[in-house]
Amino acid sequence: xxxxxxxxxxxxxxxxxxxxxxxxxxxxxxxxxxxxxxxxxxxxxxxxxxxxxxxxxxxxxxxxxxxxxxxxxxxxxxxxxxxxxxxxxxxxxxxxxxxxxxxxxxxxxxxxxxxxxxxxxxxxxxxxxxxxxxxxxx
Ligand SMILES: CC(C)(COP(=O)(O)OP(=O)(O)OC[C@H]1O[C@@H](n2cnc3c(N)ncnc32)[C@H](O)[C@@H]1OP(=O)(O)O)[C@@H](O)C(=O)NCCC(=O)NCCS
Numbered sequence: 001x002x003x004x005x006x007x008x009x010x011x012x013x014x015x016x017x018x019x020x021x022x023x024x025x026x027x028x029x030x031x032x033x034x035x036x037x038x039x040x041x042x043x044x045x046x047x048x049x050x051x052x053x054x055x056x057x058x059x060x061x062x063x064x065x066x067x068x069x070x071x072x073x074x075x076x077x078x079x080x081x082x083x084x085x086x087x088x089x090x091x092x093x094x095x096x097x098x099x100x101x102x103x104x105x106x107x108x109x110x111x112x113x114x115x116x117x118x119x120x121x122x123x124x125x126x127x128x129x130x131x132x133x134x135x136x137x138x
Contacts, residue, residue, distance in 0.1 A: 001049055001081065002049065002050065003047055003048065003049055003083075003086070004047070004048040004049075005045060005046070005047055005048075005086070005090055006045075006046040006047075006048065007043065007044060007045055007046075007090070007094070008044070009035070009038050009039045009044055012035070012038070012046060012053075013053070014031035014032065014034045014035045014038075015031045016053050017031065017034045017038070017053075017056065017071075018030065018031050018034055020053065020056070020073055020075060021034075021071065021073055023075065023076065024073045024074070024075070024076065025105075026071070026073055026105065027131060034071075037058070037070075037071070038058050038071075040060075041058040041059060041060050041061075041070075042059055042060055042061035042062075042063055042067065042094070042095065043058060043059045043061065043067075043091050043094040043095060044056070044057075044058045045057050045058070045087050045090045045091055047074075047083055047086060047087060049078065053075075054074060054075050054077075054078040054083060055072075055073060055074035055075065055078060055083040055084065055086075055087055056071065056072075056073060056087065057069060057070070057071055057072035057073070057087040057088065057091055058070055058071050058091075059091045059094070059095060059100070061095055061098055062098075063095070063098075064097065064098070065097060065098055065099060066098055066099055066101075067095045067098040067099070067100045067101075068100065068101050068102060069088070069091060069100060069101075069102040070102070070103075072084065072087055072088065072102075074087070084111060085114075085115065088112075088115050089115070100117075101120070101123070102117070103125070103135075104117075
């Protein structure tokens with residue numbers, strides 16, 4: 001599998017980002033919204049196999065000591081081949097001095113545990129109303 005890793009946002013088809021997020025059951029927005037979000041991020045990673053975008057992820061960060069990972073997705077047909085791990089490791093490589101937090105989709109905790117992440121005891125969040133459903137412990 002000949003993979004290409006891209007870390008800049010020029011030339012990205014944002015409709016494909018929205019479609020891919022929808023396909024894997026994650027929150028998605030209008031293409032322009034994803035464009036602004038990825039471009040405003042500290043780190044963006046896109047993985048291509050030939051000319052097809054098969055996975056991506058991004059992190060917001062101060063670049064010094066705190067960061068947060070979002071929108072990690074690998075197309076179903078490309079899952080289970082180490083692409084997700086490659087995306088996370090590439091992001092972490094861009095933020096070597098940072099603590100990293102993220103919200104794991106239910107069922108994906110094991111993926112992050114294998115990469116060294118642990119569940120936080122006192123994680124707190126404030127979600128927009130539409131995204132809060134089912135995410136709080138009480
Ligand atoms: C989660 C996701 C990004 C993982 O990507 P992937 O390319 O399939 O994962 P990888 O092949 O890189 O897996 C790396 C390791 O994690 C393990 N793993 C992958 N998914 C797992 C899961 N749900 N639970 C436990 N372990 C998992 C793999 O077995 C592999 O283990 P190994 O290193 O011992 O072989 C992908 O399944 C996906 O896009 N899912 C839908 C969207 C989603 O939920 N994204 C996460 C948002 S928080």
